[in-house]
Amino acid sequence: MSTAEEINTLLVANFGTDPLAIRPEVSLRHLRLDSLALEELRLLIEDRMGVDLDDVQLTSRDTVGQLVDAVHRKAAA
Amino acid sequence: MTGRPYRPEPFAAAVTGIGLVTAAGTGAEATWRAVCEASAAPSVPHRPELHDLPCDFMYTITGLDPRALLGVAAARLMDRFSQLAVIAAREAVADAGLDPSVWDAGRVAVVIGSAHGGLPFYDEQHTTLIERGARRVSPKLAPLTVVNGAASSVATDLGALGPSQAVSTACSSGTVAIGTAHQMLRTGACDIVVAGGAESVCSRLLIASACQLKAVSTRRDDPEAACRPFDVHRDGFVVGEGAGLLVLERPEHARARGAAVRALVAGYGAASDAYSAVAPDPEGLGIERALRFALADAGVDARDIGHVNAHGTSTVSNDLIEATVLRRVLGEHPLVTSTKAMTGHTLGAAGGIETALTVLALQHRLVPPTVNLDAPDPEIPIDVVSKEARPGTFDAAVKTSLGFGGHNAALVLTRA
Numbered sequence: 001m002s003t004a005e006e007i008n009t010l011l012v013a014n015f016g017t018d019p020l021a022i023r024p025e026v027s028l029r030h031l032r033l034d035s036l037a038l039e040e041l042r043l044l045i046e047d048r049m050g051v052d053l054d055d056v057q058l059t060s061r062d063t064v065g066q067l068v069d070a071v072h073r074k075a076a077a
Numbered sequence: 078m079t080g081r082p083y084r085p086e087p088f089a090a091a092v093t094g095i096g097l098v099t100a101a102g103t104g105a106e107a108t109w110r111a112v113c114e115a116s117a118a119p120s121v122p123h124r125p126e127l128h129d130l131p132c133d134f135m136y137t138i139t140g141l142d143p144r145a146l147l148g149v150a151a152a153r154l155m156d157r158f159s160q161l162a163v164i165a166a167r168e169a170v171a172d173a174g175l176d177p178s179v180w181d182a183g184r185v186a187v188v189i190g191s192a193h194g195g196l197p198f199y200d201e202q203h204t205t206l207i208e209r210g211a212r213r214v215s216p217k218l219a220p221l222t223v224v225n226g227a228a229s230s231v232a233t234d235l236g237a238l239g240p241s242q243a244v245s246t247a248c249s250s251g252t253v254a255i256g257t258a259h260q261m262l263r264t265g266a267c268d269i270v271v272a273g274g275a276e277s278v279c280s281r282l283l284i285a286s287a288c289q290l291k292a293v294s295t296r297r298d299d300p301e302a303a304c305r306p307f308d309v310h311r312d313g314f315v316v317g318e319g320a321g322l323l324v325l326e327r328p329e330h331a332r333a334r335g336a337a338v339r340a341l342v343a344g345y346g347a348a349s350d351a352y353s354a355v356a357p358d359p360e361g362l363g364i365e366r367a368l369r370f371a372l373a374d375a376g377v378d379a380r381d382i383g384h385v386n387a388h389g390t391s392t393v394s395n396d397l398i399e400a401t402v403l404r405r406v407l408g409e410h411p412l413v414t415s416t417k418a419m420t421g422h423t424l425g426a427a428g429g430i431e432t433a434l435t436v437l438a439l440q441h442r443l444v445p446p447t448v449n450l451d452a453p454d455p456e457i458p459i460d461v462v463s464k465e466a467r468p469g470t471f472d473a474a475v476k477t478s479l480g481f482g483g484h485n486a487a488l489v490l491t492r493a
Contacts, residue, residue, distance in 0.1 A: 016149030032150065039216035040153075047213075054212065 003049070003072045007064070010044050024065030033060060051075050080348065080366060087376050088263040089341040089491065090270075091331040094173025094324030095433040096165035100136035100317050101419040104168060108430075109437045112419045112445040113466040119419065121300035121315065126281050132293040134300035135279060136317030136421025147234075155221065155230045156195035161320035161426075162227035162275035163234045169271060170235060173324040174336055177235045186267040187232045187241035188258045189322070190250025190274035192425035192480070193283065194243075195222030200280040227275040227320075239267045247480030248388070249347075250274050251321060251428025256345035256486055258325050268330040273322035273429025284316065290355065292392060304422070305449035306389035306415035307396050307461045314390040317421015321430030338493040340436040343473070344375025350483025357395060357479055361402035364388075364477060367485040368406050371475070375489035379407045382489070383471020384444050385459075386435040388479050389415020390422050395479060397456055403477070404458040412469050414462045418448035428478045432488060435476045439492050443468050 001009070004024075011017040017031050028038065038058045046053055051074040058067065097104060100119055101111035111119070119136070127133040143160035144152045152160055166187075170177065177185075198215075199222045205213050220226075225243035232241040240261070244254040251274025258272035278284075287293045294303035294313040304315040323342075331338055348366035350358040357363065372379055385407065388399055396415075403413060416434055423430055438444055443466050450463035476488045 014149070014153060016151075016153070036154075036216055036220065043213065043215065 003075060004068045006049055007045065007068055007071065010041065010048060014044060022064055024068070025063055027061060027063050028067065029060035035060070045071055049075055089328060089343040090259050090262045090325040091328045091336070091338045091493070092323050092340045092342060092436050093326050093331050093336045093338055094169040094175070095339065095436055096168030096172065096322045097430060097433055098138060098141065098161045098165050099319035099420040099423070099430055100138055103138065103141055105172065105433060105437070109434065112416050112434060113443060115419055115448055118301040118304065118448050121303065123300065124279060127284055130284055131288045131295040132284060133297060134303065134315065136315060138318055151234070156198050156226055157277040158191055158195060158275045159227040159230040161277060161318065162189055162322065163230050165273070165275070165320035165322040166231040166235060166271050169322045169324045175269070175324065181268065182236050182238040184239055184268040185235070185237040186239040186258070186261055186270040187228045187237050188244060188254045188261070188270055188272040189228040189231060190244040190246070190254035190425045190428060191224050191227055191276055192245060192247045192250055193276065193278050194224035194226055196278050196283055197280040198222050200282040231271060235271065237271065245425065246484035247482055248422070248424050248427055249478035249480035249484045249486040250425035251430065252432065252476060252478035252486040252488060253347060253428070253484065255323060255325070255342060255428065255432055255488060256347060259342050259345045262325060262327050268327050270325045271322055272325055273320065273432070274426035275320035276424045276426040277318035278316060278424060279318065287316070294391065302449055304391045304418040306391045306417055306447050307400065307454055307457045308450050309452045309454040311391045311393060311396065313392055314417070314422040317423045319420055319423040319426050319430055321426055321433045323429070323433060323436070340439045340493055341491045342488055343377060343491045344371045344489035346370025346374055347486045350485065352483050355481050357398050358483065359398065361398040363483055363485040364399060364479055364487070365402045365406055368402065368475065368477060368487040371487040371489045377473050377489050377491065381473045382407050382411050382475050383469050384438055384474040385411045385413045386431045386438065386474070386476050387413050387415050388477050389417055389447065391417060396454070399477065399479065400457045400459045409458065409460060411460065412444040412462050412467055413459045414444050415447050416445055428476065428486065432476045435474050435490055439474050439490060442470065
């Protein structure tokens with residue numbers, strides 16, 4: 001499963017996000033992910049993908065694509 | 078008796094809606110039918126996480142999927158006690174015939190009692206902290222486990238913009254919440270209050286403590302018979318989860334919109350034992366004061382109380398002390414029941430659930446039986462209904478609650 005697919009799966013299962021709304025250019029705020037949800041998502045991604053995102057800055061203004069890229073870079077490091 | 082109740086003008090709040098989620102049933106009607114018709118307690122399952130404790134069983138709500146009912150996005154922001162509260166609140170508001178999309182939201186308040194809030198999640202996350210470190214602890218712990226979580230979740234779900242708050246007085250929380258709502262309506266602070274209690278405490282940590290305290294039943298070989306209020310063989314309470322919420326309104330507000338009024342909350346009284354962290358006052362002086370205050374507040378004579386839904390926890394001391402006080406204040410005529418053998422002791426939710434059942438008892442003029450009362454304790458000097466529901470001709474009823482820390486509360490309810 002690709003990084004994007006992993007994140008999509010987490011968003012749908014844990015946050016009830018509409019899978020059709022998850023597109024690279026869409027902001028996390030648009031998906032109704034507030035600061036609490038972002039920190040929860042950070043933990044879920046870390047647990048699922050075995051990466052450390054502690055130094056990754058996440059804000060609701062970031063897009064899905066930016067999140068995927070950040071996680072992908074960490075996973076590849 | 079010490080203390081005089083504050084005596085403003087008499088005020089009776091209209092109960093226009095009720096919502097219940099209990100181990101006996103999901104929905105007010107299902108729970109009422111179960112408590113009236115049952116000859117035995119519902120299944121009280123052994124819980125794997127409690128396997129090595131003297132009490133490893135608990136009344137549990139089955140067949141309920143909060144994620145499906147509330148939606149994944151909303152449910153994830155609520156601990157289970159808050160989820161149960163929202164499910165019960167939706168039922169109560171629908172039962173009242175209220176439409177949150179058109180009501181005057183600023184005049185709608187929420188008051189919900191809970192003793193322990195999100196303790197199970199706290200317990201789980203503490204284990205995470207110890208075993209996996211601070212970086213694995215959920216950010217949701219702080220906002221979701223607070224005792225006011227149920228009140229804020231219900232206010233958010235309903236779009237209620239009036240005051241919302243939690244009440245936490247241990248096992249009397251639900252009753253105190255309804256009493257608080259009665260007072261808020263009386264002052265005119267709001268027109269509608271969604272009030273009651275919610276609790277879900279399947280926590281290894283909490284049950285371990287309750288076992289150490291010798292407060293819970295250890296009848297592991299027969300959990301369905303473990304909760305037996307007023308029975309000579311009772312040996313402690315059995316924890317349950319649930320929520321019971323009422324819609325209370327200023328009577329003129331209910332009248333103006335033509336609402337069907339199920340019953341009236343006519344009086345409320347509360348008093349402290351100032352005695353012990355766990356034991357009730359040996360003479361029951363605190364619950365006696367609360368009960369007398371509630372009667373005075375309602376302007377109802379003790380002789381007119383025909384039914385009591387008692388706290389009746391199935392502990393040796395509570396049942397004896399409470400029954401003695403009921404006899405002393407009300408006499409021997411009221412038909413008394415404890416419905417806890419059907420719901421478990423839902424702690425902070427108990428007052429909400431049992432007040433809703435008292436409303437239904439007044440409406441139907443029918444008192445549910447105290448299940449498992451096979452051998453009445455000869456020391457108990459009151460008429461406890463057992464075996465099957467008993468009809469009566471009463472127009473007024475009482476709900477009593479006692480909480481750890483000496484928090485006593487009583488409500489007087491009357492037929493509409």
